[in-house]
Each structure stands twice: as structure tokens, then as C-alpha cells.
Amino acid sequence: MFRRLFKTVLSLAVFFISVSQVDQALASPIRGISGDLWADIEIGERDFTEISAREIVPYKLNEPGGIIVDRSTSPGRAYIWDSGNNRILGVDLNRCYGQDPPCQTEIVIGQPSGSDYGACNLDSSFQTYPNRPPSSASTLCGVPEWTQTVLEDKSFTNMYIDNASTLWVPDFRNNRVLKYLSPFTTDVVADEVWGQSDFSGNRCNFTQEYNGDIPQPTNSSLCFFGISTAGAGVTLDQAGNLWIADGGNNRVLRFPKQIDGSISKTADLVLGQPDFTSRQEGTSLNQMKGPAALRFDSNGILYVVETYNNRVTFFAPPFVTGMPATDILISGISNPQGLETDANGKGIWVIDLFGKVQLWDTSSTNRQMIAQFDTANGTAGSLGIDSLGNVLVSTYLNHNVYRFAPTADGYVRDRDLFYPGGYNLSTARRLEHPSWGGVTVTDNQLIIADSRLLFWDNPQNLTNGQAPAGFFPSKNDKEIFLQTKTDAANRVWTTRVAEILVYQSPLTTTSQPLTTIKSPVPVLGGGEVVIDDAFYGVRGLAPTIDGKYLWISQTDQHRVLRIRDPLTNPVVDIILGQLSLTGNQCNRGQIPAPNAYNGQVADLTMLCYPGAISFDQKGNLYISDHFPETAGNWRLLMFASENIPTNPLSIQFAIPATKEFPWNRTPNPYTHMIFEPAFNSANIMVVGLNPVSSKRFVEYYLDPTKVNPNNPSDYDYAAPDGQLNDYYGWPIAATFDKLDNLYMYDANRGKVLIYKHPFSSNSSPTPTPSPAFSAQDLKNLFLNYLTFADSGFRPVDQKVNMLDGGFVIEWLN
Structure with missing residues (x-):
């Protein structure tokens, strides 16, 4: 067994491993081994390292957060901080302005390619949890691997170009500043680093652990993102000293130019703090809160944007540690983000988060605003000024860069540099990032609802990132596909907000529904249920295995309905959560939801924003009494099959749950x-959890039906037995196929993870993520191999790599 696993390691190795690197290499999972708790195949992303939204292309952006222009050529070369794709795009503006949009990307910094690569430090999936993947001179990080919401997370940075066309980049989520020697004419690999001891470092103040407290800073550390503040900016003064806005530490540092021309990696001066080990925020002139951008004017005066103090201050030389700002240039501005000097020497440009751009004349003591215009909400980071005087701003809300040209009447937006239409490129092979969706498997197809309904043939033979065989598009925001299930007859049941569609698999692009259940639905004994297209609509569904009954959750009506004979003569005969047909309040208006934090608990007949619904193998019904982002009762309810009437003569209301997986348990x-x-x-149950709970791993229960007969809400009967090994964002949907392969849909990371027989009989579940053999075991194996007596089996370079694999396997045999 051990030899087989070791051969697998060798066959999967694609990079050089020295003996000193064994522990680090084993921190990553081993994929493709059936029967363990690591996913083996991933659909929706290129491979396990990616989580970016949609398909990454060189001509679209995702949450851009800053732009800078090198004006050494005309009209210049632009660098765009594409934070959601963890990269910088380089654009030749002369070529860009001479063609129809989108601009062509000339260089890509931070990724090996402009297409389909967008991971933070080349691994955004946090496969090395709790240790961050190392950064390098070729990587960047704008959105960290632990992000909860890929589409909402972003970062802003204020870059700088010096007179030698050197690009200076605050690498926001790596807590470092990188120096690139003229990337357009040399290469895209960083040449120097500040804020970390080497290129592999990326921790806040050198030592912060994942999710840990922020350590005290030093005179050589950086932390761009704090608990309540953030900011990342860089500039040089006329003497060549490096200045860094260290927003998470609420300070500005100066790194002096040395006699040999190099810049020290240790700061010699700090502003905003009395010393190098303090990081207190404040509003006094000798304090800062989230400094984010820096620039010097021609008189050597330093201007500092303080985003969280809503001001721009300035410091006149000589500079002394802890000195107060000379004065405030601008106050009351809404979250100022960036600074840049004017191409024609007119002063300094300032931009705020809401798109207000101002030009300030700083040539005299009578500093005043001389120009102003509005761009668009969601502008952040550095702004670019080309040699023609055009102002370039990035907008993270519209995922683009806008050009504003000077005219006699002010500045007019006359060009968008990239394709409109949102983040990245929507394609079939890369999933959307919906807030809700579904996954199911028939005998011969994998089916995923990501607002579209996509299907893959032969799910047992899928490969990473494989494109679907086809899909049904979503028509609009009110006609999107959501939770999806199958029954024993291989019928596919799916919600489309205000209706339920039933198809016969295998699906093709020309498939038509067998039936569509629409509003209103008759009620047993009289009346009807209206299914509207409100935001929450019908979010969950579960047909019985024979298709004779269909359960649906009307999330915004705080109830779950059972529809009898849904394929032929649909009629509602059970309503859970309410006492009448007209009842539609959260917990019937008696108990506030948990997010009211008043300590009250809903009883077992109540519902509040119910979402997903499922049946176990024994016919028990499970209702997730919770919906994103934090709505509902934060619990799971189980209704025993024997307590659900088969064919009641009159409509049944508010049947109590048999078991509660409760929310009200400290800590x-x-x-x-x-x-x-x-x-x-x-009947092993697998569940994904809302990341707001701080639980980022999928959990499993060996026997979820265990219940305390004296207390159906007993937490000790609701504790999981273990967890899968992969780190998740929003694991909103899950299913097993008939071979007990598991499919987990991480919607906000745009992927479905497939586990081959994770709970097979020859691999008993383990509650802690660990490889089948220890790092020390493999390390000892390498060391024994290197010291083996027979020199014929010993690599001459003392290091193990792919070329040595055959010798190792021969030695093992």
C-alpha cells in the first residue's frame, strides 16, 4: 500500500523537490486517489488552484483596483491592478487608442498566462490550509485564498512609476512592495521586495497566522489590511528614498537610499506613529487611519491619502519620525483612494471611492482645487494620467477602465478600454458564481444549475475543467435555474424561481420539459398557493424517489409545501412552518430570527427563510431553515418519514420536526x-456550511438520524463526526451518485468538486484531514534513499526529482 501511494506521488510530481522541501510539498493534497476525503476531479475551473469568476481572458477585468501610466512614451503605457484575477495587465496606450476596444494586453504580471489563470500566488483554493501558499517573484495576490465571496472581495493599490520606467507595486494581500525593472522592455518577474524577508513571504507583519490577531509591526514589516483599516501605496522622493503607505498599520514608512544606490529594506522614519512598533489609528495630525496613497509635489512636500479619515494631509520637510502633518489639504472627502501628479505640472489629482476626481494646485501656499468631475461609483486605487492629459480611472463595479479627455468644458468620458458586460468572460466551461444553485446526477449525466442548466455526459470519466456537453441558458434574472434533483426514473426536477420544470434525462440542448408546475397551485380542500417571482421565490425542492410527491420551499413565505401528484394533478396537501394558508411570517411572527440576537429560539413547527430540501435513504425529510446570506433560523430540521401522512384527507399544517440541528449553542x-x-x-450525511459561521470545511454525519427522545434539540446528537479536507467558500449544494461518489457545489468559487467513493468500506472516515501517510514517513523514505549503501540508487545531485523516480521505485521494489 505504502509503495503504491509513493509511486502515485512520484507520478503526480511535476516540479523539483529537494529533501529540505518535503514537508512543504506534502502540505498539498494528493488528488486522484479513490476512498479518501480529498476531491479528485473539479468541474467549473481549470484545476484545483483556481476560484476566479467565469473564464479569465486578457481583454476583460475582474474588480480592478488601480491604474498607473508610464509617461516615458506617448501617450504612455498603462498598468492595471486587476485584483479579482490577481494580476497586473500592461497596455500600450498608443496601440490601444488606435484601435476599437478592447485594448490588447501586451504583458501580464502575476500569472503565467492572460487566459484561464487567476489564482492568488498560483493557488487560491487554500489547499495548504492553515498555511498560506508561498508567494514568489512571479506571483501577486489581490484577493486572498480564504475569501468568502469571490465576487465581492477586492483590493485597491496605488502603484508608482519612476523616471527609469521602473514599476513599483504594493502587492496588497501579500503585504509587500515589489520592484519591476521596466516590465515592458525586460520581463515580468519582480527584481526586489520590501516588507518580507524574501519573495516567498506574504504574512502581515511577518508572522500573522491565518485568521489570527495582527502582530506588532517592525521597521521592516508591512500589513496592508488591518481589522478596521487598509491601504497600500508607494512613491519615491527626489533623493530616491522609498516611501510606503502601510495602511493596516496606520503609518507611512521611509526606506532610505543607501550610498551604493540600493534602497534599504529597513525603514529609518515613520509618520503616523511615535515609533516602529506601534499601529494605533487616530484622527490627530500626528496619527493616521488607513493611509493608502502617497505623492510628492515639485517642492518636496509629501501628500498622504487617509481613506478612513476621509482626508488628504501633507507634510513639509524636514521629515522627523512621529511629526504631525503640516496641514490638511482636503477634509470631508468620501473615502479618498488615489493620488497622482498631473502630466503638465498643474498639481495633484485625487480620486474618491464614489468617483469624484479633483485636481489641486499645490504650487503655492494657497492650495486650491482647480478642476473637478465625476466618473462613476466604485473607483478605487491609483489613477493614471497619460502624456496627453487624459485621466484614466478603474471601476471595480463595472470592471473596466474609463478614459476622460480634457475639453474646453471639462473632462468627458470618451472611451472604455475593455469590454463592457461585467467581470471576465461568460463561457460554458467555466461556471457562474451564483448565490444559489444546484447539482444532481442521473445514471449518465452530471447536471449543474448555476443560473443556467448545464449537463455533462459520462460523469464517471470527467477530467478537470471539462466543458459540458450542453446547457440551457437563463433568460433573465427571474428565469434562472436553481436547486436541482433527480428521482428513480431519472427525471430531472429543477426550480426556476417561480416555477418547477421536470425533464427526462439524458438531457440534450433540445430537451423540453415533461411538465411545468406553475402558479397558482390548488390546495387540498379549496384555495390555492401563489408562487411568485420575488427574490427568494422557490429556492429548494425535493421529489420523493418515485416522483409521487414534491416538496418545495417558498423562502420568502417562510414555509415548505408538499405537492401531491406533481406530474399529473398537482395539489398542495401539507404546509410546514405555518398554521394557515395565509400565514407567511418568519416564525409566524412570534420569534425573531437569530440575527436579532435576543436569545429566543423558534420551536420545531416554525420556519424562517427555509432554503434547501433533501431526503435521506430512509425517506426522512431535511429542511435547511436558513438562507444566504444570514437569513433564517440557522438550523437544520429533520422530519421522520413515519410522521408525514401519505394521503391526508385535508391539508396539514405545521407538522413538528423530529430532530433539530440547533443554532443556540455556545461558543x-x-x-x-x-x-x-x-x-x-x-445514509452518511454530508453538508456544506455558510462561511459566515467561520466553518469552511464540509462536514459529515455517520448517523444523522440519531435523536435524543427526551430532547430532540440536543446538541450532542447533532455534532458532526468529521469533515472533508478541502477548503470551501459557499458549498450550497451536494449530491451522491448511485456509486456513492460525492459532488459538492461551491457556488461562490465556481466549481463542483467530485470525490471518488469518499466513504467506501475500505476507507473509514476520519474526522481530521490527514494524508494516508505522514510527512515524516515520506521524509524518512527520502533520507533513507539518499543514504542507501548502493551508490547505484543514489542521485548524484543529492535531490529527488522526476528523473530519479525510476531508481526510487526500483529501490522500493
Whole structure:
């Protein structure tokens, strides 16, 4: 067994491993081995390292957060901080202005390619949890690997270009400043680093652990993102000293130019703090809160943007540690973001988060605003001024760069540099990042709802990133596909906000529904249920295995309905959560939801924003009494099959749950913010959890039906038995196929992770993520190999790589 696993390691190795690197190499998972708790195949992204939204291309952006222009050529060369794709795009503006949009990207910094690569430090999936993947001279990080919401997370940075066309970049989530020697004419690999001891470092103040407290700073550390503040900016003064806005530490540092022309990696001066080990925020002139941008004027005066103090201050030389600002240039501005000097020497440009751009004359003591215009909400980071005087701003809300040209009447937006239409490129092979969706498997197809309904043939033979065989598009925001299930007849049931569609698999692009259940639906005994297209609409569904009954959650009506004979003569005969047909309040208006934080608890007949619904192998019904982002009762309810009437003569209301997976348990009240449960043939339950709960790993229960007969809400009967090994964002949907392969849909990371037989009989579940053999075991193996007596088996370079694999395997045999 051990030899087989070791041969697998060698066969999967694609890079050089020395003996000193063994521990680090084993921190990453081993994929493709059936029967363990690591995913083996990933659909929706190129491979396990990626989480970016849609398909990454060189002509579209994702949450851009700053632009700078090298004006050494005309009209210049632009560098765009494409934070959501963890890269910088370089654009020749002369070529760009001479063609129709989008601009052509000339260089890409931070990724090996402009297409389909966008991971922070080349691994955004946090496969090395809790240790961050190392950065390098070729990587960047704008959105960290632990992000909860890829589409909402972003970063802003204020870059700088010096007179030698050297690009200076605050690498925001790596807490470092990088220096690139003229990337357009040399290469895209960083040449020097500040804020870390080497290119591999990326921790805040050198030592911060994941999710840990921020350590005290030093005179050589950086931390661009703090608990309540953030900011990252860089500039040089006329003497060649390096100045860095260290926003998370609420300070500005000066790194002096040395006699040999190099710049020290140790600061000799700090502003905003009395010393190098303090990081207190404040509003006094000798304090700062989130400094984010820096520039010097021609008189050597330093201007500092303080985003969280809503001001721009300035410091006149001589500079002394802890000195107060000379004065405030601008106050009351809304979250100022960037500074840049004017191409024609008119002063300094300032931009705020809401798109207000101002030009300030700083040539005399009577500093005043001489120009102003509005761009668009969601502008952040450095702004660029080309040699023609055009102002370039990046907008993270519209994922583009706008050009504003000077005219006699002010500045007019006359060009968008990139394609409109949102972040990245929507394609079939890369999933959307919906807030809700579904995944299911028939005998011969994998089906995913990401607002579209996509299908893959032969799910047992899929490869990473494989494109679907086809899909049904979403028509508009009110006609998107959501939770999806199948039954024993291989029918595919899917919600489309205000209606339920049923198809017969295998699906093709020309498939038509067998039936569509639309509003209104008759109620047993009289009346009807209206299914509207409100935001929450119908979010969950679960047909019985024979298709004779269909359960749906009307999330915004705080109820779950059972529809009898849904394929032929649909009629509602059970309503859970309410006492009448007209009841539609959260917990029937009696108990506030947990996010009111008043300590009250809903009883077992109440519902509040119910979401996903599933059946286990015993016919028990599970309802996630919770919906994103933090709505609902933060619990999972189980309704035993024997307590659900088969064919009641009159409509039934508010049947109590048999078991509660409760929320009100200290120290973590969010313990059971559960999404869609899934069950294998042994009735092992797997559930994804809302990341707001701080639980980022999918959990499993060996026997979810265990219940305390004296207390159905007993937490000890609701504790998980273990967790899968992969780190998740929003694991909203899950399913098992008939072979007990598991499919987990991480919607906000745009991927479905496939686990081959994770709970097979020859691999008993383990509650802690660990490889099948220890790092020390493999390290000892390498060391034994290197010291083996027979020199014929010993690599001459003392290091193990792919070329040595055959010798190692021969030695093992």
C-alpha cells in the first residue's frame, strides 16, 4: 500500500523537490486517489488552484483596483491592478487608442498566462490550509485564498512609476512592495521586495497566522489590511528614498537610499506613529487611519491619502519620525483612494471611492482645487494620467477602465478600454458564481444549475475543467435555474424561481420539459398557493424517489409545501412552518430570527427563510431553515418519514420536526448554518456550511438520524463526526451518485468538486484531514534513499526529482 501511494506521488510530481522541501510539498493534497476525503476531479475551473469568476481572458477585468501610466512614451503605457484575477495587465496606450476596444494586453504580471489563470500566488483554493501558499517573484495576490465571496472581495493599490520606467507595486494581500525593472522592455518577474524577508513571504507583519490577531509591526514589516483599516501605496522622493503607505498599520514608512544606490529594506522614519512598533489609528495630525496613497509635489512636500479619515494631509520637510502633518489639504472627502501628479505640472489629482476626481494646485501656499468631475461609483486605487492629459480611472463595479479627455468644458468620458458586460468572460466551461444553485446526477449525466442548466455526459470519466456537453441558458434574472434533483426514473426536477420544470434525462440542448408546475397551485380542500417571482421565490425542492410527491420551499413565505401528484394533478396537501394558508411570517411572527440576537429560539413547527430540501435513504425529510446570506433560523430540521401522512384527507399544517440541528449553542451560535444535505447509500450525511459561521470545511454525519427522545434539540446528537479536507467558500449544494461518489457545489468559487467513493468500506472516515501517510514517513523514505549503501540508487545531485523516480521505485521494489 505504502509503495503504491509513493509511486502515485512520484507520478503526480511535476516540479523539483529537494529533501529540505518535503514537508512543504506534502502540505498539498494528493488528488486522484479513490476512498479518501480529498476531491479528485473539479468541474467549473481549470484545476484545483483556481476560484476566479467565469473564464479569465486578457481583454476583460475582474474588480480592478488601480491604474498607473508610464509617461516615458506617448501617450504612455498603462498598468492595471486587476485584483479579482490577481494580476497586473500592461497596455500600450498608443496601440490601444488606435484601435476599437478592447485594448490588447501586451504583458501580464502575476500569472503565467492572460487566459484561464487567476489564482492568488498560483493557488487560491487554500489547499495548504492553515498555511498560506508561498508567494514568489512571479506571483501577486489581490484577493486572498480564504475569501468568502469571490465576487465581492477586492483590493485597491496605488502603484508608482519612476523616471527609469521602473514599476513599483504594493502587492496588497501579500503585504509587500515589489520592484519591476521596466516590465515592458525586460520581463515580468519582480527584481526586489520590501516588507518580507524574501519573495516567498506574504504574512502581515511577518508572522500573522491565518485568521489570527495582527502582530506588532517592525521597521521592516508591512500589513496592508488591518481589522478596521487598509491601504497600500508607494512613491519615491527626489533623493530616491522609498516611501510606503502601510495602511493596516496606520503609518507611512521611509526606506532610505543607501550610498551604493540600493534602497534599504529597513525603514529609518515613520509618520503616523511615535515609533516602529506601534499601529494605533487616530484622527490627530500626528496619527493616521488607513493611509493608502502617497505623492510628492515639485517642492518636496509629501501628500498622504487617509481613506478612513476621509482626508488628504501633507507634510513639509524636514521629515522627523512621529511629526504631525503640516496641514490638511482636503477634509470631508468620501473615502479618498488615489493620488497622482498631473502630466503638465498643474498639481495633484485625487480620486474618491464614489468617483469624484479633483485636481489641486499645490504650487503655492494657497492650495486650491482647480478642476473637478465625476466618473462613476466604485473607483478605487491609483489613477493614471497619460502624456496627453487624459485621466484614466478603474471601476471595480463595472470592471473596466474609463478614459476622460480634457475639453474646453471639462473632462468627458470618451472611451472604455475593455469590454463592457461585467467581470471576465461568460463561457460554458467555466461556471457562474451564483448565490444559489444546484447539482444532481442521473445514471449518465452530471447536471449543474448555476443560473443556467448545464449537463455533462459520462460523469464517471470527467477530467478537470471539462466543458459540458450542453446547457440551457437563463433568460433573465427571474428565469434562472436553481436547486436541482433527480428521482428513480431519472427525471430531472429543477426550480426556476417561480416555477418547477421536470425533464427526462439524458438531457440534450433540445430537451423540453415533461411538465411545468406553475402558479397558482390548488390546495387540498379549496384555495390555492401563489408562487411568485420575488427574490427568494422557490429556492429548494425535493421529489420523493418515485416522483409521487414534491416538496418545495417558498423562502420568502417562510414555509415548505408538499405537492401531491406533481406530474399529473398537482395539489398542495401539507404546509410546514405555518398554521394557515395565509400565514407567511418568519416564525409566524412570534420569534425573531437569530440575527436579532435576543436569545429566543423558534420551536420545531416554525420556519424562517427555509432554503434547501433533501431526503435521506430512509425517506426522512431535511429542511435547511436558513438562507444566504444570514437569513433564517440557522438550523437544520429533520422530519421522520413515519410522521408525514401519505394521503391526508385535508391539508396539514405545521407538522413538528423530529430532530433539530440547533443554532443556540455556545461558543459558536452559527454551528448549523447548513446548506443542502446529501446522503450516500449508507445514509452518511454530508453538508456544506455558510462561511459566515467561520466553518469552511464540509462536514459529515455517520448517523444523522440519531435523536435524543427526551430532547430532540440536543446538541450532542447533532455534532458532526468529521469533515472533508478541502477548503470551501459557499458549498450550497451536494449530491451522491448511485456509486456513492460525492459532488459538492461551491457556488461562490465556481466549481463542483467530485470525490471518488469518499466513504467506501475500505476507507473509514476520519474526522481530521490527514494524508494516508505522514510527512515524516515520506521524509524518512527520502533520507533513507539518499543514504542507501548502493551508490547505484543514489542521485548524484543529492535531490529527488522526476528523473530519479525510476531508481526510487526500483529501490522500493
